[in-house]
Amino acid sequence: MSATTMSPARKPLSPRQALDRVRRGDLGAWPVVGGLIAIAIVFGSLNEHFLSPENLTNLALQMAATGTISLGIIMVLLLGEIDLSAGSVSGLCAVVMTILSVRNGWNPVLAIVVAVVAGSAVGLLHGLLFTRVRMPSFVVTLAGLIGWQGLLLYLLGESGTINLPFDGFIAKLSDTWLPPWQAWALAAALVAVYGGSLLLSRRLRLAAGLPVTPAYWAAVRTGGLAVVLAGAVLVLQADRGVPLLLVIFGTLVVVLDLVLRHTAFGRWMYAVGGNAEAARRAGINVTRIRLLAFVLSSALAAFGGILAASRLAAVNQSSGGSDILLMAIAAAVIGGTSLFGGRGRTYAALLGILVIQSITNGMLLLNVDSSVRYMVTASVLALAVAIDSLARRGSAQ
Amino acid sequence: MIRAKDISKRYGAVQALEGASLDLPPGEVVALVGDNGAGKSTLVKAISGVISPDEGEITMDDRPVRIGNPHDAQALGISTVYQDLALCENLDVVANLFLGSERRRWSWLSHISMERATRDLLTQLDVRIRDIRVPVAMLSGGQRQSVAIARALIGEPRLVILDEPTAALGVEQTAQVLDLIRRLRDRGLAVLLISHNLADVRAVSDRVVVLRLGRNAGEFRTAEASQESIVAAITGAAA
Numbered sequence: 001m002s003a004t005t006m007s008p009a010r011k012p013l014s015p016r017q018a019l020d021r022v023r024r025g026d027l028g029a030w031p032v033v034g035g036l037i038a039i040a041i042v043f044g045s046l047n048e049h050f051l052s053p054e055n056l057t058n059l060a061l062q063m064a065a066t067g068t069i070s071l072g073i074i075m076v077l078l079l080g081e082i083d084l085s086a087g088s089v090s091g092l093c094a095v096v097m098t099i100l101s102v103r104n105g106w107n108p109v110l111a112i113v114v115a116v117v118a119g120s121a122v123g124l125l126h127g128l129l130f131t132r133v134r135m136p137s138f139v140v141t142l143a144g145l146i147g148w149q150g151l152l153l154y155l156l157g158e159s160g161t162i163n164l165p166f167d168g169f170i171a172k173l174s175d176t177w178l179p180p181w182q183a184w185a186l187a188a189a190l191v192a193v194y195g196g197s198l199l200l201s202r203r204l205r206l207a208a209g210l211p212v213t214p215a216y217w218a219a220v221r222t223g224g225l226a227v228v229l230a231g232a233v234l235v236l237q238a239d240r241g242v243p244l245l246l247v248i249f250g251t252l253v254v255v256l257d258l259v260l261r262h263t264a265f266g267r268w269m270y271a272v273g274g275n276a277e278a279a280r281r282a283g284i285n286v287t288r289i290r291l292l293a294f295v296l297s298s299a300l301a302a303f304g305g306i307l308a309a310s311r312l313a314a315v316n317q318s319s320g321g322s323d324i325l326l327m328a329i330a331a332a333v334i335g336g337t338s339l340f341g342g343r344g345r346t347y348a349a350l351l352g353i354l355v356i357q358s359i360t361n362g363m364l365l366l367n368v369d370s371s372v373r374y375m376v377t378a379s380v381l382a383l384a385v386a387i388d389s390l391a392r393r394g395s396a397q
Numbered sequence: 398m399i400r401a402k403d404i405s406k407r408y409g410a411v412q413a414l415e416g417a418s419l420d421l422p423p424g425e426v427v428a429l430v431g432d433n434g435a436g437k438s439t440l441v442k443a444i445s446g447v448i449s450p451d452e453g454e455i456t457m458d459d460r461p462v463r464i465g466n467p468h469d470a471q472a473l474g475i476s477t478v479y480q481d482l483a484l485c486e487n488l489d490v491v492a493n494l495f496l497g498s499e500r501r502r503w504s505w506l507s508h509i510s511m512e513r514a515t516r517d518l519l520t521q522l523d524v525r526i527r528d529i530r531v532p533v534a535m536l537s538g539g540q541r542q543s544v545a546i547a548r549a550l551i552g553e554p555r556l557v558i559l560d561e562p563t564a565a566l567g568v569e570q571t572a573q574v575l576d577l578i579r580r581l582r583d584r585g586l587a588v589l590l591i592s593h594n595l596a597d598v599r600a601v602s603d604r605v606v607v608l609r610l611g612r613n614a615g616e617f618r619t620a621e622a623s624q625e626s627i628v629a630a631i632t633g634a635a636a
């Protein structure tokens with residue numbers, strides 16, 4: 001008897017609570033999932049190739065690079081800041097990596113590490129200009145957008161393009177596929193760890209007399225994950241297999257999510273994004289958090305640029321250019337990261353990039369001109385920002 | 398007992414405090430009142446380490462202590478609830494209570510231990526919040542004020558300073574917060590309440606200290622003082 005009075009079950013949402021959540025923009029992932037289904041239906045019916053395993057595998061490959069850049073964007077968006085330089089920095093660092101490994105014959109892993117460190121240094125510079133000189137972040141990174149692209153063009157020089165050897169380590173990154181047993185083992189391990197951690201935390205909460213959700217809820221969530229992962233593995237297996245690139249991106253998403261939700265650093269990121277003055281008075285080193293966010297943003301942009309170079313097996317003057325930045329920001333916002341700071345998760349990058357990349361991919365299949373593609377991508381971004389702004393107004397009332 | 402003795406502070410041409418003193422014994426709610434510009438905030442800032450006074454000393458159990466910054470004050474067990482609450486509206490109650498002093502093991506947050514402590518503390522203080530895992534933005538003004546006060550108790554302080562805690566609240570929520578202040582006293586804490594509202598002051602305080610033009614201008618046991626005598630001390634009419 002005492003157990004039940006001490007730990008009232010956390011009930012699934014009542015309609016009224018659900019409405020509350022809708023009003024404060026906390027819809028979870030459902031609208032995005034709905035959008036994905038709509039996209040699948042529309043493009044699937046316009047082009048029978050869209051939902052083929054081969055195209056979905058290409059989609060996974062296309063997602064990884066921009067998705068990684070988007071993860072970096074989320075780090076600064078959480079603070080209510082913006083990084084407009086992410087695209088340029090991704091291109092620049094890819095060029096640095098390529099020059100080191102191809103022209104100077106460095107070990108490719110070392111070249112990658114140095115390029116990511118160079119990206120971090122760029123982020124540190126942005127962060128210092130923002131925190132010490134107190135320049136608005138959008139101006140700092142707007143200057144970065146142009147300036148780092150200038151440096152990229154300077155480094156590329158006359159040639160304009162440098163190819164990466166097709167059978168080299170770097171190009172191989174995006175042409176490596178998990179054998180079936182590895183793919184299934186990975187999926188099974190993820191499901192087991194997820195389900196296990198849900199059950200463990202449920203038991204610990206019960207032991208501490210804290211309210212818990214009913215046990216079937218953990219089973220539903222674990223089952224849902226199992227279905228999604230199994231579906232993905234089946235589809236990808238029907239083509240070349242699960243791409244290593246997708247595993248790398250997925251690992252980044254999961255690790256960064258754990259860091260944001262379960263470490264003090266992550267908690268302080270949200271705190272600074274929510275109320276920087278309150279965070280400062282609570283003894284949090286706000287400047288350090290801001291510097292780290294900009295460093296993370298540029299480091300992830302650098303890594304994303306390297307993944308993009310791997311896929312193209314080359315870098316050129318448009319590396320990191322065109323609509324990459326717009327897509328990375330759109331992905332973050334579509335996935336539910338607020339431009340006003342303090343709200344969002346890294347899964348936003350995963351879901352958001354899935355949406356925006358499948359729209360782009362679908363339009364490419366339909367031979368839609370890039371002029372129209374740009375306008376559609378921009379409209380989707382504008383729509384996502386509009387929803388974010390309305391949700392903020394709703395929660396401020 | 399925490400005691401501020403003969404504190405003076407000058408801002409340029411303005412003598413904000415001129416030898417003001419204040420005794421803050423445990424288990425007593427002291428209300429600090431005075432007209433605008435009387436020096437209340439300056440005195441509170443000196444005690445909470447936001448400013449350092451030009452003259453005077455602060456003692457704890459008759460030993461002088463040095464309070465150079467807010468962190469020193471916190472380490473000595475002096476906790477301040479600012480008028481603007483300083484909560485992160487996007488974080489839940491647990492996260493706000495432990496902000497900046499999160500419990501963790503190998504830098505991994507101990508969510509369960511913090512939530513348990515939060516629920517225990519809120520129960521002791523009789524603060525009712527339906528779901529402590531929703532962002533603080535979803536709570537009422539009184540609940541937020543209660544969260545801010547509960548947060549001040551996390552470090553096991555000896556003195557809690559409350560700056561205008563009821564200024565932004567309606568009647569019912571004010572009553573809740575006044576109840577909460579009484580519970581702080583019952584826990585044996587020293588409470589310093591700054592308020593413009595004499596009704597609140599009379600309802601909850603044990604002692605009223607009046608400041609006027611930076612000096613002590615009267616001290617009353619709340620139970621024995623009339624409203625008129627307090628007002629007279631504030632305005633200087635009795636002099």
Ligand SMILES: Nc1ncnc2c1ncn2[C@@H]1O[C@H](COP(=O)(O)OP(=O)(O)O)[C@@H](O)[C@H]1O
Binds near residue numbers: 408413431432440
């Ligand atoms: N930072 C400051 N700089 C200059 N003058 C100040 C400052 N803070 C307070 N004062 C002056 O000191 C006097 C006392 O102010 P304060 O302590 O805020 O009074 P109260 O809180 O009782 O209204 C006022 O005349 C005020 O203008």
Ligand SMILES: [Mg+2]
Binds near residue numbers: 439
């Ligand atoms: Mg004041």
